[in-house]
Amino acid sequence: xxxxxxxxxxxxxxxxxxxxxxxxxxxxxxxxxxxxxxxxxxxxxxxxxxxxxxxxxxxxxxxxxxxxxxxxxxxxxxxxxxxxxxxxxxxxxxxxxxxxxxxxxxxxxxxxxxxxxxxxxxxxxxxxxxxxxxxxxxxxxxxxxxxxxxxxxxxxxxxxxxxxxxxxxxxxxxxxxxxxxxxxxxxxxxxxxxxx
Numbered sequence: 001x002x003x004x005x006x007x008x009x010x011x012x013x014x015x016x017x018x019x020x021x022x023x024x025x026x027x028x029x030x031x032x033x034x035x036x037x038x039x040x041x042x043x044x045x046x047x048x049x050x051x052x053x054x055x056x057x058x059x060x061x062x063x064x065x066x067x068x069x070x071x072x073x074x075x076x077x078x079x080x081x082x083x084x085x086x087x088x089x090x091x092x093x094x095x096x097x098x099x100x101x102x103x104x105x106x107x108x109x110x111x112x113x114x115x116x117x118x119x120x121x122x123x124x125x126x127x128x129x130x131x132x133x134x135x136x137x138x139x140x141x142x143x144x145x146x147x148x149x150x151x152x153x154x155x156x157x158x159x160x161x162x163x164x165x166x167x168x169x170x171x172x173x174x175x176x177x178x179x180x181x182x183x184x185x186x187x188x189x190x191x192x193x194x195x196x
Contacts, residue, residue, distance in 0.1 A: 015117045017134035022110040023145045029081035029104055031145050038064045040154035041140035043133075044161040045070055050179050053078050058179045059086055063161065068168045069177040073097065091172045095126040113138065 021028050035047045045061035053059060053075050061071040073087040082104050089097040101116040115134055120127045140154035149155065 013119060013122075015120070015131070015134060017115040017138045019113050019138040019142045020107070020110055021113050021142045021145050025081050025104050025106045025111045028111045028113060028141070028145055032102060032104075032141065033080075033084060038158065038161075040150035040158050041137050041144060043070070043136070044157045048179065049075075053084065060177055060179060062174060063165055063168075065162075065165070067174055068165065068172045069174050070172065072177050073100075077101075090126055090129060091177055092169050093125045093129075095121045095124045098126060098130070113141065 033047070033053055035049055035053065038044050038046050042061055044064070046064055047053070047059060048062045048069075049059045050057060055075050055078055057075050059073055059075055060069045062069050069091050072089050072091060075084075075086045076099065077083055077085040083101065085099060085101040087097040088100045089095070098120040099118040101114075101118065103112075103114040103116065105112045115138055117130050117134065120130050136153060140150040143149065143151045143154065150158070
């Protein structure tokens with residue numbers, strides 16, 4: 001890994017977490033972008049979309065029971081099997097969105113995987129979560145791809161997910177975070193009615 005938790009905290013505008021995965025790039029990519037099952041490296045969430053991961057389309061990370069959303073965002077780039085980027089907003093925090101980029105490159109005997117975070121609001125709960133999450137995601141993705149199972153931390157997240165749902169804030173309920181396509185259209189102003 002090129003960034004430790006301490007490094008990432010000092011560089012809130014950009015942090016890089018890197019790991020070598022002993023697997024073909026397509027295997028790593030296909031695992032990373034699954035949208036049909038709970039992903040232990042994404043804290044047991046399911047990636048939910050309208051019609052797949054495509055630039056300009058909304059995405060969200062939801063609980064397997066479809067009751068809560070932990071993350072919402074918009075796909076910025078989707079270039080298989082090398083690069084995937086999206087905005088990210090944690091539903092439990094009021095912080096502004098940041099950007100997450102996943103970069104994959106074929107190297108001898110496997111794949112270099114980088115998780116890059118950009119424009120994370122400094123000194124926020126989002127920043128603290130991103131610092132902890134970067135290492136968790138890279139380590140658990142590596143373990144899952146190479147061995148077929150996540151690290152102990154990933155297995156614990158999967159096992160405790162239903163229990164943790166009991167403590168999830170109401171503001172994270174899925175009905176508060178619909179998959180809405182971004183629009184550039186200006187809202188139509190309401191017509192004023194004559195007085196008198």
